[in-house]
Amino acid sequence: MTPDLQATVKDLMPRLTEELKQLVRLPSVAFPGFPAAPVEQAGVAVARLLADAGLPDVRMMDVPGAPQAVFGHRPARDGAPTVLLYAHYDVQPAGPEEAWEGGRPFDPVERDGRLYGRGAADDKSGIVMHAGALLALEDDCPVGVKVLIEGQEEAGEGGIEEFVAANAELLEADVIVISDVGNYALGVPTLTTSLRGMAACDVEVETLEGAVHSGMFGGPAPDALVALCRIIATLHDDAGSPAVAGLATMEYDGAPYDEAAYRTDAGVLDGVSLIGKGSIGQRLYGAPSINVIGIDAPRVDGAANALIPKARARVSVRLAPGQDPADALKAVQAHLEAAAPWNVMIKVTPGTTGEGFLAKTDGPAYAAATQALRQAFGKEVVHYGVGGSIPLVAAFLAAIPDAEIILWGPEEPQCKIHAPNESVDLAELERCTLAEALFIAGLCDAR
Numbered sequence: 001m002t003p004d005l006q007a008t009v010k011d012l013m014p015r016l017t018e019e020l021k022q023l024v025r026l027p028s029v030a031f032p033g034f035p036a037a038p039v040e041q042a043g044v045a046v047a048r049l050l051a052d053a054g055l056p057d058v059r060m061m062d063v064p065g066a067p068q069a070v071f072g073h074r075p076a077r078d079g080a081p082t083v084l085l086y087a088h089y090d091v092q093p094a095g096p097e098e099a100w101e102g103g104r105p106f107d108p109v110e111r112d113g114r115l116y117g118r119g120a121a122d123d124k125s126g127i128v129m130h131a132g133a134l135l136a137l138e139d140d141c142p143v144g145v146k147v148l149i150e151g152q153e154e155a156g157e158g159g160i161e162e163f164v165a166a167n168a169e170l171l172e173a174d175v176i177v178i179s180d181v182g183n184y185a186l187g188v189p190t191l192t193t194s195l196r197g198m199a200a201c202d203v204e205v206e207t208l209e210g211a212v213h214s215g216m217f218g219g220p221a222p223d224a225l226v227a228l229c230r231i232i233a234t235l236h237d238d239a240g241s242p243a244v245a246g247l248a249t250m251e252y253d254g255a256p257y258d259e260a261a262y263r264t265d266a267g268v269l270d271g272v273s274l275i276g277k278g279s280i281g282q283r284l285y286g287a288p289s290i291n292v293i294g295i296d297a298p299r300v301d302g303a304a305n306a307l308i309p310k311a312r313a314r315v316s317v318r319l320a321p322g323q324d325p326a327d328a329l330k331a332v333q334a335h336l337e338a339a340a341p342w343n344v345m346i347k348v349t350p351g352t353t354g355e356g357f358l359a360k361t362d363g364p365a366y367a368a369a370t371q372a373l374r375q376a377f378g379k380e381v382v383h384y385g386v387g388g389s390i391p392l393v394a395a396f397l398a399a400i401p402d403a404e405i406i407l408w409g410p411e412e413p414q415c416k417i418h419a420p421n422e423s424v425d426l427a428e429l430e431r432c433t434l435a436e437a438l439f440i441a442g443l444c445d446a447r
């Protein structure tokens with residue numbers, strides 16, 4: 001079956017490239033203030049693409065507060081497993097057109113084997129990859145296939161998570177493939193096996209009934225901003241590692257992230273030290289990170305000579321994969337309260353939390369995915385972490401707890417997703433499409 005599929009996918013590439021171009025031509029930006037018509041047209045185009053790929057029962061489904069999602073289903077035969085394929089058809093706004101070479105972000109152009117245009121990679125390449133795998137497999141694979149393509153990932157407000165929670169039965173599958181991530185580097189077959197979680201809270205400090213003159217009263221009375229700064233300063237040790245008891249750490253053993261590349265990617269200024277301990281990968285994907293992302297205090301311009309009675313900060317914590325965000329939030333809250341100096345009044349208000357993700361790497365789907373990637377790329381497969389969270393992954397796991405989740409796709413660092421001149425490498429799209437076809441075909445043998 002392998003050489004056949006390889007040749008089939010190769011033959012499909014001109015058609016898939018054309019389909020991708022057609023999708024890119026629709027500026028399906030689902031952010032408020034952008035026209036709704038292209039978003040709707042993109043949904044219709046995706047439905048047509050899936051139907052043309054032989055998927056029966058393709059329909060548009062309502063999603064709370066979001067454009068309709070496209071859903072299609074071919075039932076499993078002979079007791080074969082079912083796979084659910086996910087991607088999204090909305091895109092990031094293009095940003096300033098003059099930042100794009102050629103100045104037309106929704107007019108796709110091929111250059112040096114890459115297709116340029118907003119959404120060419122994120123995530124319309126994922127849609128085309130799913131359609132391509134279905135086209136390559138045709139009807140002779142007994143594996144059940146469900147496809148869910150949503151229309152509001154980039155501007156998401158939780159609608160799809162609600163949809164997943166409300167439609168657990170419809171979406172029930174043995175394996176869920178989320179192709180909104182990608183390879184560690186161009187040409188390096190990669191499975192994303194962990195995502196960090198998050199927990200945030202607001203800490204407010206009060207010391208005085210109101211602002212008072214710093215000359216007449218400064219000295220004995222504590223200033224709320226100084227007290228808050230002392231509390232914040234306890235969140236890290238001198239090396240910059242998180243110093244909150246109860247925050248978990250996981251050993252990261254995936255592909256490395258080169259320190260110089262990290263410095264460049266993050267834009268760390270020359271001479272500024274990196275903080276924390278361990279490899280960059282360990283710090284990004286296996287360890288928590290604590291940041292203060294906002295602070296309420298008087299502005300410097302116009303600041304009065306007065307003691308500050310009240311100050312507030314938002315503390316945002318990224319969590320090691322696998323840690324329960326509620327536990328982490330409690331640990332941070334306890335730490336902040338215990339760190340308050342001088343008996344100041346302190347109030348910690350819990351904020352949003354998000355589940356991380358740690359892939360099951362001992363299941364049949366993980367083995368089949370590894371095997372398919374290795375075959376399609378002709379290289380050993382690496383696994384990798386992602387420092388952010390994908391709330392949809394947690395929603396799928398809550399609704400369908402026994403499903404194995406595979407995170408992969410044609411996005412790699414050169415794609416510049418969310419930036420001007422986004423592109424996808426068409427050979428990478430071909431390899432990924434082949435991997436997905438091999439994977440689905442291989443799921444039968446894996447059971």
Ligand SMILES: [Zn+2]
Pocket residue numbers: 088122123153180
């Ligand atoms: Zn995306």
